[in-house]
Structures are given as C-alpha cells and as structure tokens.
Amino acid sequence: MKSTALRTALTMTVSLLKLRIGIAIAASAVAGAAAAQGAAREAWEVLALALAVLGASGAAGAFNHYYERDLDRHMRRTEKRPFASGRLTPGAGWLATFAALGVASLALAYVAGGAVSAVYVLLGGLTYGVVYTVWLKRRTAMNIVVGGLSGSFAVLAGAAAVDPMPQAVPVLLALVMFLWTPPHFWSLAAARRDDYANAGFPMLPVVASERVWTTAILAHTVALTVLSLVPLWFGMGLIYGVGAAAGGAIFVWRSWQLYRAPGRAKAMATFGASLIHLTLLTLAVVLDATMMTPAAATPAGNPFDPKSVLERSEAAIGTRLGDHTLVDPQGRRIALADYRGRPLVVSLVYTSCSTVCPTTTQHLLDAVKEARRSLGTDRFAVLTVGFDARRDTPQHMATFARRQGLPATGWDVASGDEATLSALMREMGFSYQAVAGGFDHIAQTTIVDAEGRVYRQVYGDDFPLPVFIEPLKEAVFGTFTRALTVSALIDRLSFLCTVYDPGQGRYRTSYAIALGIGIGGLSLVIAGVLFVRGWVRNRRLEALRSASPRLLGRQT
DSSP states (O other), rough: HHHHHHHHHHHHHHTTTTTHHHEEEEHHHHHHHHHSSSOOOOOHHHHHHHHHHHHHHHHHHHHHHHTTHHHHHTOOOTTHHHHHTSSSSOOOOHHHHHHHHHHHHHHHHHHOOOHHHHHHHHHHHIIIIIIIIIITOOOOOTTHHTTHHHHHHHHHHHHHHHOSSSSHHHHOOOOOOOOHHHHHHHHHHHHHHHHHHHTTTHHHHHOOOOOHHHHHHHHHHHHHHHHHHHHGGGTOOOOOOHHHHHHHHHHHHHHHHHHHOOOOOOOHHHHHHHHHHHHHHHHHHHHHHOOOOOOOOOOOOSSSSSHHHHHHHTTTTTBBOOOOOEETTOOEEEEEEGGTTTTEEEEEEETOOSSHHHHHHHHHHOOOOOHHHHHOTEEEEEEEEEEEETOOHHHHHHHHHHHHTTOSSSSEEEBOOHHHHHHHHHHOOOOEETTTTTHHHHHEEEEEOTTSSSSEEESSSSOHHHHHHHHHHHHHHHHTOOOOOOHHHHHHHHHHEEETTTTTTEEEOHHHHHHHHHHHHHHHHHHHHHHHHHHHHHHHHHHHHHHHHHHHHHHH
C-alpha cells in the first residue's frame, strides 16, 4: 500500500509540475552555459541553475494545470491531470505553493547564476504561466509562437550565468529554441486535433487548413535547422556541427513527410523527431564545450614546472618569427611580415578568460600608453592574438578588444587556425595547458625587434614599467645601429635622454643627461688639450736644457 501511494504521489508530481518538458528546458539552460564564452561555472553552480530552471518551469506548469482544469476535462490527453480529474481540490493554498516554488527557484537562480540569470528565469516562467496560459492560449492560433520564448529564456539564463552580456552563440541557440517550440507543439496538436477542438483551444492545426499548418511546421523546421548551423561560424566545433546537422535532418525529414501526407501517425513521428532534435542539439553543445578543448602546448608529465616554462620562454629569444598569417575581426588577413621595419609587442590571450587575461591586457594597455607617450606614437605596433583556436574567433576577438578598451589604431587583435597558432607559440616560447574551465598559461608579453626576432620576454600581469619599456626603447631606437644619419643620431640622443622617473612612476625626456655628457666630454677635451700643451712645453724645456746648460743656468 505504501509503495502504491508513493508511486501515485510521484506520478502526480511529475504530471503536475510537467517535469518531462521541464527537464528539457533545464537541459537548455545547461546548453546555454556550455555555449557561452567566459570562465566556466563550477559543476554545482550549473546543476543548481538547472534545478532552478526546473523549479520555475514546474511552478509555471503547475499553474497551467490549475488554470486550465476546466478545459482539460474535455481532452483525453489531459483529463487525468490532478486538478482536472478532481484528485486535487483547487484553492488559494495551491496558488501560494506554486508561487513559493517560483520564488525559491528564482532565489536559487540568483545564487547560482547571478541577477541577470535570475531575471531570465523569471521571464521564462511569466511567459509560460501568464502570457501563454492566461492571455494567448484560448485567444489566438499564434499562442505557442509567443509561448516559445519560455524555452529561449532558459538558454539565455544559462549563458548569463557565465557572462551577463549577450553573446552570439547563446542568442542563436535561443532563437533556435524559439523556432523549435511551435512545430513541436503543432505536431502534437495535429495528432490530438479532436482533443484540442473539443476543449476550444485555437491551435493552428485546429483552425487552419492542412496545407497551412503543415507548411508552417516545415518552414519552422527548415529555418531552425539552418539557424542551428550558424554557430559553426562563431567557433563551435565538429561535435556540435554533427549533432545539429543530424538532429535537424531528422526533424526536417519528418516534417516533409507530414507535409506530403498529413495524418496522425506522421504528426506523432514529427513530434518524436522534435524531441530527438532537441536532445541531439543539447548534447552536442555540451559535448562540444567539454571535449573539443585544444590539447595543451606543453609536454606531458609536469608541463607547468615554472623552471621549464621559463627556460622554454627564454630559449625563444633570438628566434625569428615565421611569416604566419592571421585574421583580424573584419576577416582581413594579417601577415606578420607586414610588421617588419619597427618593433612589435605581442600578447597572447584567450577570450573566455575572465581574470588573468583581462588584467594583463589592462596593465599592458597602460604600459603601451606610457611607452607611446615617451617613445613616440608610431614607433612600434601591438598585436594581441587569441591562442584558443576553436573559440577565439574574429568576432570574439573584436568583443574582447571592445571590452578591454583597446585603441582602434596601432593595436591589432587577430585569430588563427590551430596549426598557425601552434607554430607561432612554439617560436615565441609560449606555454599553456588546458584545465577545467579554461587554460593555465604563462603571463608573457613578447617584444619582437624590427627584423622579426624575439628580442625580450616580459613576465607577469603587473610588471614594472622599466621592465617593459627599457627593452622596447632599445628595440625602437636601435642601440646597435652604426648609421651616422641625422635620424640615427636623433634616435641615439632620444635613447640617452628618455629615462624613468620613479618618483612620478613614468618616463620623461631629460636633456640634462645629454648636457651633462656634453659638459663632461668638453671637460675631457679641455683637459686633454691642457695635458698635451703641458707635455709639449716640458719636452721643449728638456731639449733646451740639454743644448744650452749654461744659458739655462744663467737664465735660472
């Protein structure tokens, strides 16, 4: 008896909270978190957020049961629902319980994912519970089109837990979810057409002709399939592409069959295909994020031993960088050879980093501003390269540059393919390894001379200004240049007169040094002249003494 009662209670709970579709929505939130660029959340945070989405979805679903109990009695599919069947008695206590579940879910979403994520969870619940259930479902055939936003908000909630700012891939997946919901429910409504007609719900297959609603289903599936492939252009990998293409192909094929020969069996097959598509797409996003991380560039064993990492970096000094070709945010090709003729400062970052890379870039930005103020605005170039070949797309690099406030001129950002980046990092002595949530890597800024050779490595995310500017000054002014041109002499003078003032924490041009050197040099010349004159005079006197000792004596 107890086991039967427990089983009945569990069955009722699953039905009341609509946990089947709720699990799919929660999985969409996980997919959104996996697709977003940024520091990965801890596993417990992602699971807590998924639970929050499930709870909010359950609260909205339970309210849907409560509100539609009168019409649910007229549908064979829903007549056994707890409120429609009379197993649960309507009352204000139930509404308070559903509201409490919703509030608790929002609180959990806030703790696990932050304020923006909680807002998306709230919008998803309100869209299904109020906009769809109360306002639209009984009034218009377009009810589920707007209702589809509830699933889209789940994707955005997951992404916002990683980065509150909207990103391309999660937004695209949210749009896919928005397009997925109508054909999913329309195919079910087509299979249960009589039920919906008896209950008075104006679902599209009930109020429109077969040609209209089958065309609508097919158009939505084709559109969402095409749209689901767009994230490949934004850096999603092979696993995602296979999952999106396979799921989309199944969904489109079933929709085409339904379009060609409408019927209950074909409609249920399309409904099943929609679930297959969502499952494959969600799994593909998660697997792509966890399994397609590039292999570490450091050797096996203990790759991040500080001594070996620094030795590898220092050994790169003097190496001439190859003529590698990268891609800027506008899709233009950048050849490293184009930077020859003046020094180049190179930094390597990965755009999903939320701490070290932004901190290092901000410090480098301040150092570059000071270097350009003291050495000249166009005496060297700066290049920031994303070393995560899969995720550091031109679009992500553009976003990174914008968020860091990098100047539009004189500071380029670029992406590259895995082979190019591996060769470049090897030549620069850059070490990194993949870890959970991102990469461990050496904080290294590389100064390349005008001939394309690694001139100096600068380490750390808060290096002292002289550690960066002194070798850059040497590379800019060419301390080893033997030319005697006017510009070369000016460069030598600038090199001597550009000094660091520790009191002000910045560089300044001090001509007192040149003046001191000049005075010192002039003093040496005068002293030399006096010495030579004295020596010559003494030699003459010695000659006179030898030739005329008596005369010299009388003169004395």
